[in-house]
Amino acid sequence: MWRDAALVAGKDLRIEARSRVATNQVAPFALMVLVLFAFALDPDRGVLRRAAPGLFWVAVLFSALLAIQRSFALESADGARDGLRLSGLDPAGIFLGKLGAVAAEVLALQVVLAAGVAVMFEARLHGIVLLATTCLVATAGLAAAGTIYGALAAGLRVRETLLPLLLLPVVAPVLLGATRAWEAALGLGIDDGWRWVQLLAVFAVLYLTFGVLAFGPLLEES
Amino acid sequence: MSYVLAGYGITLGVLAAYAGRLLVRGRALARSVPPATREDGPR
């Protein structure tokens, strides 16, 4: 299973490296979202700094959506989906592979966005351990849920509009938990950040488990 | 008190409207099925 996962992840990441969609399109989009937030909120009254964690994670969410769309669009051309199914790869491995590639892209985007937030919103990023751990755990959950729902919406012509509608309510808890954890790390909130990381971990474990078990049947049909 | 009436009213109203819509839709659909139907009665 792990070998298949590495294969699939490697394939997706190599395609990304060659096409550079994440770097050329998604990252600028993500930064643009931050800029738009700055336009919408008053930059002079410290609102941006206080809201920085939430805005960061909303931008991450939107970018993750794009990354997931892309992950499944890769296979919609030229019967690649059938190829994947017939390849004899372990479905759980395919799940983990796609998830891994998406997670890697989203994590890279988070680094960019964190820099963006630090610079544009004047947010001072201390509590790095909590920040980084939150990013890792939240991304795992996002990628897992996203890959499952991406598969549910894959191959459908209304995929672009259906996936956000399906996925955003599902990952809203991640948004909530990650934002609270970041607020705690930046000294903006009163809650214990690590409790929220626990919640994120539960979310991630649930979706990872479900994905590993159910991806086979999901891929089964065309 | 007006809140209570609004609450009850909306509840009853929406449920009735939805029920009505189901009934109307059911009747319309049933009308378009008859021509080429099952061969014999109960299966």
Added chain:
Amino acid sequence: MTTTTGATRATGPLAQASPTDGDGRPPTGTWSAGSLVLGSFAAVSLLTVVSLGLALPPTVEQHDFARLIAVHPPLAWAAYLSYGVTALASALYLVPRTRSRAWDRLAGASAEVGVVFTGLTLVTGSIWGRPTWGVWWTWDARLTLTALMFFLYLGYLALRRVPGDLHVRSKRAAIAALLAVVVVPVDHFAVEWWRTLHQGRSLAELTPSRNLDGDYITVMLLGFLAMTVVYAWLVLQRYRIERLVEEVGDEGLERAIAERRREAVGAEAR
């Protein structure tokens, strides 16, 4: 309104596309004596509960609006019930041994009814909240989760409407339903769980006081019963519509095929 016998049903792939229905009777529109009785009972019980609610003596702290206990908790319960049934039916559809079109239809019907109930829950809750807390909305755990639940199942309904192979669509929707139903218990227990996470806030002042007279509790329980009957009738009707939709769909396809054949024969003859 019974359907008449007529042209034979095409055999072959289309017949296999709709495995056993479960109730084995030909569709008679959405009317039946049984559902008429059920529907009347539902309407009567709901009206009764509402009247009882109006007849209740007002409580000291909550003035009149505690009467909404006759509709708000019952609506929430009905929503939970709907989504639970959807999940169950979805599971039964996914398991190959119990797979049947009936389960998929039930899942879809129950979810749509559930969305109606959830919407009403949110609205009546908001109406109750306004005089109680002074706001139409607040982002506490219970309200947020209920709103989330609403959108989750809107997404589920959207997934069901996607054109394409029926079985593929049903299977995907079933998986989505099983994932979405997790939010139901979380929503229910939210009030207790979140008290432990948010030690700074006192949620007790946000939830409507449960220290009400026995009368109020009674009306609430009757409300649960009434709403359950309403649910049953709505789901029954919606299920029948779903079955008719499938009939009409198959039918339209057969007719189109027959026409193409006629065209082809006509073209050859010329």
